[in-house]
Amino acid sequence: xxxxxxxxxxxxxxPLLERYNQELGRxxxxxxxxxxxxxxxxxxxxxxxxxxxxxxxxxxxxHWSYGKRFVATEQNYRRGQMGxxxxxxxxxxxxxxxxxxxxxxxxxxxxxxxxxxGHNSFFKGNYLFRTWTSADAIIDYLLFAKNxxxxxxxxxxxxxxxxxxxxxHALMNYGVDRYKRPAPLSATAERLRQxxxxxxxxxxxxxxWRTIPVQGHTADQTPETRFPAEPQENILxxxxxxxxxxxxxxxxxxxxxxxxxxxxxxxxxxQVMNEGWATFWHYTLLNQMYDEGLLSDGFMIEFLQSHTNxxxxxxxxxxxxxxxxxxxxxxxxxxDIRRICxxxxxxxxxxxxxIAGQDWVKVLDFAMRNFKDESFIAQYLSPKVMRQFKLFxxxxxxxxxxxxxxxxxxxxxYRRLRQALADQYNLGSQEPNIxxxxxxxxxxxxxxxxxxRYNRKPLAANAQxxxxxxxxxxxxxxxLETLLEDGRREPVAAIEH
Amino acid sequence: MGHFIDRRIDGKxxxxxxxxxFIKRFKAQIKRAVSDAMSERSIRDMHSGxxxxxxxxxLSEPVFHHGSGGERQIIHPGNKDFVEGDRLxxxxxxxxxxxxxxxxxxxxxxxxxxxxxxxEEFLEMFFEDLELPNLVKTELAKLTEYKWVRAxxxxxxxPSNINVVRSLKQSLARRQALGAPYRAQLRELxxxxxxxxxxxEADAAEREALSAEIERLQARLxxxxxxxxxxxxxxxxxKQEQPSSQAVMFCLMDVSGSMNQARKDLAKRFFILxxxxxxxxxxxxxxxxxxxxxxxxxxxEQEFFYSRETGDTVVSSALEMMYDIARERxxxxxxxxxxxxxxxxxxxxxxxxxxxxWLTESIMPLVRYFAYVEITPDRHQSLWEAYEDVxxxxxxxxMRQIDGPAxxxxxxxxxxxxxxx
Numbered sequence: 001x002x003x004x005x006x007x008x009x010x011x012x013x014x015p016l017l018e019r020y021n022q023e024l025g026r027x028x029x030x031x032x033x034x035x036x037x038x039x040x041x042x043x044x045x046x047x048x049x050x051x052x053x054x055x056x057x058x059x060x061x062x063h064w065s066y067g068k069r070f071v072a073t074e075q076n077y078r079r080g081q082m083g084x085x086x087x088x089x090x091x092x093x094x095x096x097x098x099x100x101x102x103x104x105x106x107x108x109x110x111x112x113x114x115x116x117x118g119h120n121s122f123f124k125g126n127y128l129f130r131t132w133t134s135a136d137a138i139i140d141y142l143l144f145a146k147n148x149x150x151x152x153x154x155x156x157x158x159x160x161x162x163x164x165x166x167x168x169h170a171l172m173n174y175g176v177d178r179y180k181r182p183a184p185l186s187a188t189a190e191r192l193r194q195x196x197x198x199x200x201x202x203x204x205x206x207x208x209w210r211t212i213p214v215q216g217h218t219a220d221q222t223p224e225t226r227f228p229a230e231p232q233e234n235i236l237x238x239x240x241x242x243x244x245x246x247x248x249x250x251x252x253x254x255x256x257x258x259x260x261x262x263x264x265x266x267x268x269x270x271q272v273m274n275e276g277w278a279t280f281w282h283y284t285l286l287n288q289m290y291d292e293g294l295l296s297d298g299f300m301i302e303f304l305q306s307h308t309n310x311x312x313x314x315x316x317x318x319x320x321x322x323x324x325x326x327x328x329x330x331x332x333x334x335x336d337i338r339r340i341c342x343x344x345x346x347x348x349x350x351x352x353x354x355i356a357g358q359d360w361v362k363v364l365d366f367a368m369r370n371f372k373d374e375s376f377i378a379q380y381l382s383p384k385v386m387r388q389f390k391l392f393x394x395x396x397x398x399x400x401x402x403x404x405x406x407x408x409x410x411x412x413x414y415r416r417l418r419q420a421l422a423d424q425y426n427l428g429s430q431e432p433n434i435x436x437x438x439x440x441x442x443x444x445x446x447x448x449x450x451x452x453r454y455n456r457k458p459l460a461a462n463a464q465x466x467x468x469x470x471x472x473x474x475x476x477x478x479x480l481e482t483l484l485e486d487g488r489r490e491p492v493a494a495i496e497h
Numbered sequence: 498m499g500h501f502i503d504r505r506i507d508g509k510x511x512x513x514x515x516x517x518x519f520i521k522r523f524k525a526q527i528k529r530a531v532s533d534a535m536s537e538r539s540i541r542d543m544h545s546g547x548x549x550x551x552x553x554x555x556l557s558e559p560v561f562h563h564g565s566g567g568e569r570q571i572i573h574p575g576n577k578d579f580v581e582g583d584r585l586x587x588x589x590x591x592x593x594x595x596x597x598x599x600x601x602x603x604x605x606x607x608x609x610x611x612x613x614x615x616x617e618e619f620l621e622m623f624f625e626d627l628e629l630p631n632l633v634k635t636e637l638a639k640l641t642e643y644k645w646v647r648a649x650x651x652x653x654x655x656p657s658n659i660n661v662v663r664s665l666k667q668s669l670a671r672r673q674a675l676g677a678p679y680r681a682q683l684r685e686l687x688x689x690x691x692x693x694x695x696x697x698e699a700d701a702a703e704r705e706a707l708s709a710e711i712e713r714l715q716a717r718l719x720x721x722x723x724x725x726x727x728x729x730x731x732x733x734x735x736k737q738e739q740p741s742s743q744a745v746m747f748c749l750m751d752v753s754g755s756m757n758q759a760r761k762d763l764a765k766r767f768f769i770l771x772x773x774x775x776x777x778x779x780x781x782x783x784x785x786x787x788x789x790x791x792x793x794x795x796x797x798e799q800e801f802f803y804s805r806e807t808g809d810t811v812v813s814s815a816l817e818m819m820y821d822i823a824r825e826r827x828x829x830x831x832x833x834x835x836x837x838x839x840x841x842x843x844x845x846x847x848x849x850x851x852x853x854x855w856l857t858e859s860i861m862p863l864v865r866y867f868a869y870v871e872i873t874p875d876r877h878q879s880l881w882e883a884y885e886d887v888x889x890x891x892x893x894x895x896m897r898q899i900d901g902p903a904x905x906x907x908x909x910x911x912x913x914x915x916x917x918x
Contacts, residue, residue, distance in 0.1 A: 014501055014503075018501065021499060025499070037499055038499025038500070039500060039502065040499055040500070040501045040502070041501075041502045041504045042501065042503050042505055043504045043505060044505050046510075047504065047505070047507070047511070050510075050511040050512045053512055054511075054512070062515055062518060063515065064518040064519040064521070064522045065558055066512065067514075067516040067517070067519030067520070068519050068610075070512040070515055070516055070519075071516060071519060071612040074612075074613075075613060078613070094499070098504075101505055116499060158518075166558070169558060170560060172560075173561070174561070313575075314575070315574060315575025316573035316574060316575045316576075317575065317577070318575070321573075321575075324572065389574040389575070390575050390576040391572050391573070391574055391576065392572070392573060392576040392579050393571070393572050394571050394572075394573065394585075395568070395569075395570050396569050396570070396571065396587075397569075398567060398568070399568075401587070402584040402585055402586055402587060403584065403585045403587055404582070404583070404584055404585075405579045405580065405581055405583040405584075405585070406570060407581055408576055408579055408580060409576065410581070412581060413581055420570045420572055421572045424570075424571065424572055431562070432563055434561055453567075455567050455568040455569060456566070456567035456568055457563045457564075457566065457567030457568070458563065458566050458567060459561065459562075459563065460562045460564035461564055462559045462562075463561070465559045466559050466560070466561055469559070
């Protein structure tokens with residue numbers, strides 16, 4: 001078997017990388033993993049820092065916040081507080097993966113397996129990515145956005161655009177339609193439509209704010225109509241369409257930020273799954289290569305060491321603890337699903353009657369395609385994994401003097417523990433639920449938002465700060481109220497025009 | 498299934514623009530940090546960048562999020578001995594155990610955001626107050642210049658650097674060395690052939706054999722390449738610092754009671770500017786600090802800027818001391834002497850003519866440049882008038898009354914102008 005070993009060296013060369021990539025591709029196709037074509041780019045550590053601070057966009061517009069991120073990354077890296085990520089992978093078609101030149105051959109192979117087959121197939125298969133992002137168009141769209149913003153800066157001044165972007169960024173997470181399927185992105189269409197849209201939108205807005213009274217109605221006869229008729233969750237969209245004072249270019253910038261928010265929306269909801277899936281596959285693919293005799297023992301030892309570091313989960317009382325490691329949880333769950341399919345025991349047959357003993361490739365593929373972190377955990381977190389992690393739930397209620405352990409990894413606690421963990425990954429309950437409630441379109445044009453409280457969790461103290469950003473976009477008074485559990489509305493912050 | 502692209506050759510400063518934007522945006526804070534850093538730095542230490550701290554709240558990017566309070570359930574791994582229903586005291590600082598992870602994540606950013614300014618960026622900020630012309634800025638920020646000098650030969654390089662003589666020598670040596678055994682054989686065979694009689698029938702067969710062998714050896718020798726890749730020698734060039742001479746800089750400062758810390762900081766900038774200029778032009782610089790009230794004293798930098806004494810002012814004491822030191826330690830044959838003097842203009846009035854005399858007769862012939870700043874918003878006193886006479890006589894004397902950092906540069910204008918030309 002020894003003669004089959006691809007290489008004993010730890011230095012990589014392009015021919016060797018090609019060879020590993022071919023073998024990985026061959027094995028991945030056996031399962032099969034459905035992937036976008038790969039575009040693998042070798043970059044230096046400095047370029048990796050660039051990629052890092054651009055939050056995973058291969059080409060972004062210029063903004064100071066990316067500079068800040070770059071400076072911080074550079075600083076940490078110089079001080080040695082942080083190793084750089086081995087890889088950055090971009091959800092696009094072809095799927096772009098960056099490999100750092102400093103990596104050893106083993107690390108490169110690991111990264112190719114992880115990013116180019118793991119993440120890549122996840123991007124292509126998972127329903128959230130399929131619904132919210134269009135891998136074919138993203139690079140073009142980013143280019144369009146970059147050029148557009150540069151053009152705005154030239155026309156209206158760098159500072160004006162930068163301040164405006166600040167406000168949009170602050171609300172980026174509120175620029176997503178959570179329940180409606182968004183229109184797909186396309187850069188060419190975007191460019192063509194943009195001018196048309198500018199002109200059209202302006203007329204629409206003017207119509208909304210028309211002050212000439214409509215014939216046949218007088219103010220006191222009109223029934224109280226609220227605008228918008230229903231609360232709006234997509235704050236940026238509402239601003240783009242309805243803010244009275246925005247210039248056409250500003251509406252376009254709002255739209256760009258909104259689209260980027262939408263592009264990142266699936267990533268924020270699938271950390272555990274995405275990393276778990278990629279980690280599971282790099283582990284599976286490389287082990288199979290080893291079984292076929294393609295990898296040397298030295299390679300495997302180095303690989304296993306990195307792999308073990310990646311999936312390490314410190315305990316809650318460890319000084320290294322910083323929450324649950326998504327790689328660890330994801331990998332454990334993915335591997336556990338395979339185990340339940342292949343070697344189910346009594347407990348698994350009770351908990352997972354429909355997958356125990358099934359074909360693991362199909363079950364895992366189904367899970368990857370149709371879930372996000374929240375639902376994936378609610379569906380597949382098994383008692384065995386809970387015991388393995390020794391999970392426990394702490395209830396922190398500010399009306400109680402003490403914390404309470406509300407569930408642990410025992411028969412009574414499994415279901416509650418699983419539900420609580422799923423909830424922890426639910427963006428809907430992690431982010432404050434803030435919606436646009438009404439606009440006083442006959443009076444002072446003030447905008448009212450309502451924060452619906454969940455589990456009595458209050459808004460953070462920066463609400464007033466946030467309203468300043470909203471005010472910059474809306475241009476008239478902005479008020480934020482909290483809807484309490486008993487139905488009362490209580491003002492939180494306000495900026496009066 | 499995919500292809501590889503080598504991006505390493507592409508530009509690496511993709512984030513340079515964003516970094517500049519960041520610095521531009523927080524210029525006010527960074528500048529404050531730079532001037533704080535100035536007071537802690539030695540004037541000789543302008544080579545490194547600077548670590549800058551900015552309060553993190555100034556550069557936060559806010560988003561809507563939950564504050565502490567309410568009811569929340571958090572899952573942790575690594576249970577040791579908890580069972581359901583256990584009650585624990587809330588960890589100090591509120592927030593609860595659940596907040597721990599969050600608190601430490603945010604805690605990092607909460608106090609200070611610190612990062613490193615490069616030397617160029619640091620100097621840029623430093624120069625900004627001084628309103629230096631761009632030409633001067635670039636002059637000063639430039640690092641030591643290097644010169645390429647010949648440094649022997651190397652075995653690889655670009656074709657244009659091939660050294661023909663060396664390469665041919667190498668080729669000759671190789672051909673000699675490799676061909677030696679053949680030639681020795683050849684000589685031997687030729688001698689044997691020679692020994693055979695020309696027409697003897699008996700020798701004919703042997704003669705033929707020998708000729709064939711000789712032919713073979715000659716072909717071997719001819720087949721040896723005249724020049725081979727490993728004969729090639731290239732001119733090697735190495736970077737070497739430009740040799741330059743040495744300079745000494747005298748810093749003279751009045752430390753009588755009227756020079757407060759703000760004035761001293763201004764004086765420090767004045768000295769730094771001269772130092773940077775000298776550093777640009779001379780390889781080795783020594784700095785002599787002389788402070789004075791009624792008597793002058795040579796001190797170290799720390800004492801120069803930060804210790805306070807009171808008393809009257811006799812400027813000539815410092816000039817006298819400078820002259821003595823210069824004569825004693827820094828002969829003009831091997832040292833370029835520069836001097837910078839800062840004072841609030843206060844002087845014992847009968848001393849001023851003496852200063853003028855010291856300068857015109859003894860000091861000015863020695864020095865390359867003498868710069869004087871008077872840090873005071875008040876009217877001039879006798880020293881200023883005396884120095885005006887000096888300025889009229891000596892072209893290498895510059896003086897200026899300053900009230901803020903922007904006034905410093907004009908003192909040096911001539912100096913820089915001369916260098917730029």
